[in-house]
Amino acid sequence: MEEMIDTKRRHTALLVAGCFFMENLDGTIVSTAAPRMGDALGVAPAAIGLVVTAYLVTLAVLIPLSGWLTARFGARRVFLTAIAVFTLASLACALSTGLGMLVAMRVLQGAGGAMMVPVGRLVVVSGAEKTDMPRLISYVVWPALAAPVIAPLAGGLLTTYADWRWMFLVNLPLGAVAFAVAHRLIDAPSHTAAPPPRLDRWGVALVSTGLGALTWTAHLLSEAGADRAEVLLAGGAAVLLTAAAARHLLRTDQPLIDLRMLKVTTFRASVSGGSLFWVVVAAVPFLLPLLFQEAFGWSAIRSGAAVLFVFVGNIAIKPAANRLLDRFGFRPLLIAAALGVAVTTALCGFLTAATPVAVVLVLAVVAGAARSLGLTCYQVIAFADVPQERMRHANTLQSTAQQAAAGLGVAAATLALRAGGPLGAWLPGPATPATPYGVAFCLLALLSLGALAGALRLHPTAGDAVRSAPAAGGPGVPAPARARIRGRV
Template sequence: MGQMIDTKRRNTALLVAGCFFMENLDGTIVTTAAPRMGDALGVDPTAIGLVVTAYLVTLAVLIPLSGWLTARFGARRVFLTAIAVFTLASLGCALSTSLGELVALRVLQGAGGAMMVPVGRLMVVSGAEKPDIPRLVSYVVWPALVAPVLAPLAGGLLTTYASWHWMFLVNLPLGALAFAVAWRLVDAPAEGPDTAAVPRLDRWGVVLTSTGLGALTWTAHLLSEPGTDLVPALVAGGVAVLLLAVAARHLLRTAEPLIDLRTLRVATFRASVSGGSLFWIVVAAVPFLLPLLFQEVFGWSAVESGAMVLFVFVGNIAIKPATTFLLNRYGFRPLLVVATLGVGATTTLCAFLTAATPLALVVVLTVISGAARSLGLTCYQVIAFADVPQERMRHANTLQSTAQQAAAGLGVAAATVALRAGGPLGDLLPGQPTPATAYTVAFCLLALVSLGALAGALRLHPTAGDAVRRPAPRPAGHRDLERA
């Protein structure tokens, strides 16, 4: 088996990475511009939260459909349509003159994003040689790590030196380039999709899964809004849990379900969905809390705090070239243990940062945090497909994309809930509470969440995921020693 990845497949992975970056950036960048957008549209800045939520809810609701649409209409057609919809909706968002128009076009933009990335990733991993999957997935994963880190600084710069419209206008050249590259790069099967082999759409699965995920995302929105009454959030959360429980029962009993939950019987895939979701929640929460700590407690400007959080990106990039080598050398279990411990430790240390902490120490902490995030998420993404047979790859990709989107959406909600709990819990601690006390408690609570991912990593079999590992190169003289 050759060591080189097919050039076309590698370029497809890079194309999907670019699309993933656009989708993730648009999910988080709007928050920084809320005051200016509110002034321009004549609404309260808090109402701009709907612009973010409409996008995230649409992603959560429609991602489960991506697998069936790909089977029915073909990956090329769905992928190109998704890029076009996302790009044109971005233009519509920039031209919006009212909150209603903007929210409606964000829903359309979310519909494009929901098809764009899951379908693109399926094109990358479907049919790939198992040992090629780590490097291919590493190309696709980095935008999910980079976008939430860049978003606060990018949003601050665009709204300060240009206008909020540019947060959407920047997608136009990127989307046009992605469409042109995809048109030339992605081939349609010569015989076209085998529509006769595609099962009928599981309509009850669509209704139950989509409404359940929508309710869960709406719950996350309610919890993340400052000053929100907990009763509506608890009601929405209860409805979400009930709908998702009924959906799971339906999906397990249906012969041709929208998402085949039986894929979770594959141990490595199950570990990716369960432990990976907990890991995602912490990873999404920390870049949200750190800028708040820097600005509200340390008194830094938005640009200063955004620039500091960029060092998380430095850690992401620094570890990325070594990830595939480390996987081949040590395997998944040790790396996931190290990554989850790293995220838990750095999140705990963030709890004890003060305005007097030397900047060099803050930089080192954020770089290590970024490296642990990158290593862990790449491992979770790769091990998801390690033992899944090709005929189940579509269902595995859809389920993994759905779980990832739900966990990323819950990250900000988890950070907000932890911060709210930090007030009353901080009052129970010895000493006089300070403005930083709530953040101290919040970071410690999030570190506890990462322990759930650590427990899952420790339960993995030592050989878990070996199907996608290449044998590590033997040191010089190894054969001579064996013969001796």
């Protein structure tokens, strides 16, 4: 029963959920306001892309540091500082008078966001009962799903009826409330805590530059006029730096990110399959508003309202998600979620301007339900077989992989859309403005099948340690199966 979860821990999970919402909303809402922001700052709308990229690059670069900072300074101090930095940087963004100042403040805002959510989630899962994790993590997950689908409507409303600065000013009351609640809820670290590990400086240098290069490559790929040589140079640097980082992290005794966590089968499934799932989940809300506005001729507000029904699906499945998990386990639900995302994404490619709005809304609701179910399961199974003393390492690696995948979502959508033009020319019948989008959605649907393949390989009892109901055939997981699932850490 949900009432059995410690009240303080549940309130902490809701607090982190609110912080997660702020972080994700700020990563997506700016794109909607690019024309208005460009006019106000005296730059081309394309230059506003740097405002988005600066934020995402900072998140990718600094999230790996969150685990070490927590061990060094304590979760309470880091979390409160992160909320304060994020909120004050939001105010500075709203007060910016030029593009340079705005980009600099977005970097500062990203620094706060990079510490805020990973540290908050670590507070939630550390010390929690395994069977409480599905409910606790479900509180934290849904804002990550809500923000990308709310952003188009929120951005459209703010830029149409108000000013782009309100996109940042809305964080001020939210941040103030979050700081006050966190100050009361989160306890100071115990004086008997183990001494912090030494900082892996080579790990910081290699991981941060590698992730930064990867995110910058994704930004270049999403730009229409990107120089091919620059893309190849950034992409090559990302591959080389990431490979060097992986080699270093596996050879050092106290790595910044412990890649040995991937020996835990359920955790590895969450990082690999979950990353593919995240890419598609992040790409679809980016493509849908473009389809509605550029191909169907809808207004920004109308298209944003339609995409909002994806969030309706997120919320609709939430009350049943934990019961379904207890009843069926992770493997069937992940298979169903991957199939649901693949089918609904492909069906989006067959929408036309003549499609009844009711059909569009139903498709959005079903897609939202599949997204919510899949991401909740991936987030929960990540910690199912991780010992409490390794939770900090698992949380850091999982947060880093999640941010990298989310950052690649827009790049994947852009590449699929560009490929849609040439590939659409091979299709029978005359091409329409919606043809490239149709091909793009089908390509993303094929990508989501990678997550389906990973789900099919899971053991039937994978993740049963966090289920409230025992696995069929007896209480708990048999020892041989448990050994296969957990692997060795």
